[in-house]
Amino acid sequence: MQTDQLLALFCGTLLVLGLIAFFLGRAKAMKVRNSGTPMTAQPDQYAWFSVLSTAGPAILVGAVGGFVMLLLGAEIPTFYLLAGSLVVAAVGLMIGIAQVRPDFHARKAIERVIRWILVTAALISIFTTFGILFSIVFEALRFFQMHSFWEFITGTVWNPGASFLAAAGRAEEGASAAQFGSVPLFAGTFMITAIAMLVAIPVGLLSAIYMAEFAPKRVRTLAKPTLEVLAGIPTVVYGFFAAITVAPIIVDVAGFFGLDASFNNAVAPGIVMGIMIIPFISSLSDDVINSVPDSMRQGSLALGMTQGETIRDVVIPAALPGIISASLLAVSRALGETMIVVMAAGMRPNLTANPLEDMTTVTVRIVAALTGDLEFESAETLSAFALGLVLFAVTLSLNLVSVLMIRRFREKYRVTNL
Amino acid sequence: MSQSFDDISAQLKRRHRKSARLKWISMGALGLAGLFLVLFFADMLVKGLPAFQQAQIQVEIDYNEDASRMGRAALDPEVSRLVSRTFERMIPVQLRNNPDLLGTTETRWVLADSEVDQYLKGNRHKLSESQQATVDRLVAQGDLALKFNTTFFTSGDSKMPEASGILAAAVGTVMTLLVTLAIAFPIGVMTAVYLEEFAPDNRLTQIIEININNLAAIPSILFGLLGLAIFINFFGVPRSTPLIGGMTLALMTLPVIIIATRTALRSVPDSIRHAAFGVGCSRWQVVRDHVLPLAMPGIMTGSIIGLAQAMGETAPLIIVGMVAFIPDVSPSFTEAATVLPAQIFTWAGEPEKAFVEKTAGGILVLLAILIFLNATAVMLRKKFERRW
Numbered sequence: 164m165q166t167d168q169l170l171a172l173f174c175g176t177l178l179v180l181g182l183i184a185f186f187l188g189r190a191k192a193m194k195v196r197n198s199g200t201p202m203t204a205q206p207d208q209y210a211w212f213s214v215l216s217t218a219g220p221a222i223l224v225g226a227v228g229g230f231v232m233l234l235l236g237a238e239i240p241t242f243y244l245l246a247g248s249l250v251v252a253a254v255g256l257m258i259g260i261a262q263v264r265p266d267f268h269a270r271k272a273i274e275r276v277i278r279w280i281l282v283t284a285a286l287i288s289i290f291t292t293f294g295i296l297f298s299i300v301f302e303a304l305r306f307f308q309m310h311s312f313w314e315f316i317t318g319t320v321w322n323p324g325a326s327f328l329a330a331a332g333r334a335e336e337g338a339s340a341a342q343f344g345s346v347p348l349f350a351g352t353f354m355i356t357a358i359a360m361l362v363a364i365p366v367g368l369l370s371a372i373y374m375a376e377f378a379p380k381r382v383r384t385l386a387k388p389t390l391e392v393l394a395g396i397p398t399v400v401y402g403f404f405a406a407i408t409v410a411p412i413i414v415d416v417a418g419f420f421g422l423d424a425s426f427n428n429a430v431a432p433g434i435v436m437g438i439m440i441i442p443f444i445s446s447l448s449d450d451v452i453n454s455v456p457d458s459m460r461q462g463s464l465a466l467g468m469t470q471g472e473t474i475r476d477v478v479i480p481a482a483l484p485g486i487i488s489a490s491l492l493a494v495s496r497a498l499g500e501t502m503i504v505v506m507a508a509g510m511r512p513n514l515t516a517n518p519l520e521d522m523t524t525v526t527v528r529i530v531a532a533l534t535g536d537l538e539f540e541s542a543e544t545l546s547a548f549a550l551g552l553v554l555f556a557v558t559l560s561l562n563l564v565s566v567l568m569i570r571r572f573r574e575k576y577r578v579t580n581l
Numbered sequence: 582m583s584q585s586f587d588d589i590s591a592q593l594k595r596r597h598r599k600s601a602r603l604k605w606i607s608m609g610a611l612g613l614a615g616l617f618l619v620l621f622f623a624d625m626l627v628k629g630l631p632a633f634q635q636a637q638i639q640v641e642i643d644y645n646e647d648a649s650r651m652g653r654a655a656l657d658p659e660v661s662r663l664v665s666r667t668f669e670r671m672i673p674v675q676l677r678n679n680p681d682l683l684g685t686t687e688t689r690w691v692l693a694d695s696e697v698d699q700y701l702k703g704n705r706h707k708l709s710e711s712q713q714a715t716v717d718r719l720v721a722q723g724d725l726a727l728k729f730n731t732t733f734f735t736s737g738d739s740k741m742p743e744a745s746g747i748l749a750a751a752v753g754t755v756m757t758l759l760v761t762l763a764i765a766f767p768i769g770v771m772t773a774v775y776l777e778e779f780a781p782d783n784r785l786t787q788i789i790e791i792n793i794n795n796l797a798a799i800p801s802i803l804f805g806l807l808g809l810a811i812f813i814n815f816f817g818v819p820r821s822t823p824l825i826g827g828m829t830l831a832l833m834t835l836p837v838i839i840i841a842t843r844t845a846l847r848s849v850p851d852s853i854r855h856a857a858f859g860v861g862c863s864r865w866q867v868v869r870d871h872v873l874p875l876a877m878p879g880i881m882t883g884s885i886i887g888l889a890q891a892m893g894e895t896a897p898l899i900i901v902g903m904v905a906f907i908p909d910v911s912p913s914f915t916e917a918a919t920v921l922p923a924q925i926f927t928w929a930g931e932p933e934k935a936f937v938e939k940t941a942g943g944i945l946v947l948l949a950i951l952i953f954l955n956a957t958a959v960m961l962r963k964k965f966e967r968r969w
Contacts, residue, residue, distance in 0.1 A: 291796060301810070372607045386615075398896070
């Protein structure tokens with residue numbers, strides 16, 4: 164039988180057993196209660212306890228068996244595993260029914276089980292983080308066994324082409340060896356991020372100042388969700404917009420000034436990414452500026468400062484940690500952004516300071532390395548994980564710094580809604 | 582050195598002018614951001630709306646002997662070049678399935694070739710002079726016209742622009758999101774309930790909290806790496822399927838749902854919990870019967886927003902292989918499928934000009950669904966929000 168058929172059969176049988184447990188448990192509890200013996204829990208609670216004691220251990224045995232099969236490679240036939248779990252379920256059913264006694268605290272028992280289920284669910288988020296970390300670190304280590312870490316960090320040539328032949332055992336004498344120097348990739352990433360920030364920080368911050376300090380309430384309630392729409396547009400759509408609409412405009416404008424721009428220039432994805440990031444900065448900055456205490460504004464105005472001077476010399480300096488924190492979050496978002504650069508930036512690793520040339524980024528190379536028809540073991544595929552590791556480290560530290568800054572702001576002004 | 586009052590009032594004027602300037606500049610920044618939004622939508626509409634119309638041509642189909650070998654023979658040679666090749670390929674198949682058709686004729690509206698379509702819409706095309714003349718004549722006769730493009734909604738991907746549609750991708754999106762929801766919603770709600778209602782304030786709880794906030798800020802592409810290395814290579818989940826896509830997206834959606842659920846749970850006033858405890862409920866009974874039902878609208882809103890986010894996500898899905906060429910609707914959760922954003926990505930990479938229009942059309946559909954989802958979330962919040 165197929166595995167999924169077996170699985171369906173298992174689930175079906177378990178469901179039936181559960182139903183039996185529920186009705187048997189309840190019937191027995193009702194009988195005991197109707198005979199006049201006072202009980203510590205309601206019949207339904209005994210019934211649910213029977214269900215839990217039937218299904219819980221069985222599912223646990225099945226899951227543990229599955230893990231043992233995958234992790235240790237032990238060959239347990241699926242059929243025996245599922246049959247074993249069903250036997251456990253039957254035993255659990257009998258124990259559950261036997262526990263329907265007047266002195267048994269069924270409600271407390273259920274409470275304990277539920278608490279464990281909730282803890283397990285909460286731990287999954289930790290497993291996810293560790294899963295990401297392990298998968299990336301593990302594969303990256305395999306990459307660094309093939310190529311030196313130092314060369315990866317400091318090399319200025321990214322030329323993975325030959326690793327494909329090497330993996331196939333056809334590395335020819337004299338053919339250039341594969342080179343994995345990530346500097347051009349990071350240069351491209353930082354260039355595009357910098358352009359994005361040049362767009363997003365002024366526009367986002369000034370919009371936040373307007374919304375928080377000048378705008379009438381009606382404008383504010385309308386403008387904020389409208390700006391958030393910018394963040395809700397899928398990145399693949401922005402990528403198409405950058406490649407089809409913005410890039411040709413940039414080429415035309417550059418041509419007007421007598422400059423030669425590539426259609427895969429870094430300016431188009433940079434600008435579009437900046438537009439996408441505006442709401443990240445404006446929304447958080449707006450919240451921060453709003454939580455600067457009004458007494459500071461009143462004090463400043465009372466001393467005869469104009470509204471503009473109050474904003475520049477009092478409100479913004481007070482809100483600075485929050486604004487920096489918002490900008491750092493935005494930088495981390497821009498560094499990890501993938502679709503816009505995959506669609507609009509170039510594929511060629513190019514170490515240059517001219518944003519009108521085509522250049523590639525870390526995320527583009529990750530996608531390129533993992534979507535080809537390469538063996539998973541090849542150095543190029545594994546290089547994606549090495550790049551991912553660096554990306555993970557950089558974004559994680561940016562986030563942590565950002566969280567620390569916002570916490571300091573919060574403590575200073577005793578704000579609770581941030 | 583003292584200043585005269587004139588000097589001071591001049592200075593004051595300057596300062597006020599500077600203040601006003603800040604107001605106008607900041608207003609301009611907000612306007613600029615709004616302008617971006619308007620330009621973006623206008624551009625997408627201009628590029629995408631033509632995709633909902635498609636040139637169709639009325640032809641006489643003559644089911645003769647030759648047509649059972651080569652579909653083109655069934656058509657008048659003058660128009661056969663103008664008809665979509667996908668239609669011509671279907672004629673021999675039709676004849677094989679239904680031999681009675683042999684020897685009959687039929688007049689029908691069929692899909693025109695994408696070059697004809699592009700010519701009619703005034704875009705760049707590859708039609709020769711004589712073909713253009715034929716097309717113009719057919720239009721004048723009323724045998725060739727732009728009609729509503731049903732193919733776009735009823736077929737999957739194709740290498741011919743005129744025959745490609747979004748159905749396979751739309752079904753794939755629904756299947757993927759079902760998997761995402763089935764995993765992320767229960768786990769997310771349970772995590773939030775644990776953190777808000779059950780957890781003691783200890784180290785473990787703090788670590789879980791920091792973790793969730795970090796997860797929300799990790800670049801999406803790294804979730805794709807996790808899916809590839811752990812789900813596919815380690816657990817052997819089949820590649821390119823709604824199952825793996827949904828699992829990967831579920832991990833991304835999890836923090837969104839957790840954070841929204843926690844906010845919703847926190848907004849339920851403590852007096853309700855006290856009252857329930859007071860009549861002797863256990864902790865789980867309080868949560869199940871009193872707190873969760875009151876927090877449900879907030880949880881739903883957060884989940885819908887999380888789903889909308891997952892729906893537009895492309896990068897991690899590319900990594901787990903969901904960009905394959907999928908012409909048919911996927912029959913199960915463990916067979917190759919594609920999703921709307923991935924379909925948009927594939928079309929954007931096609932060299933033919935006619936696909937630009939398809940891409941923008943797909944984008945319009947995607948944006949419409951996202952706007953609908955977000956509007957639903959806002960409505961839910963408005964309708965059920967309670968201030969205590």
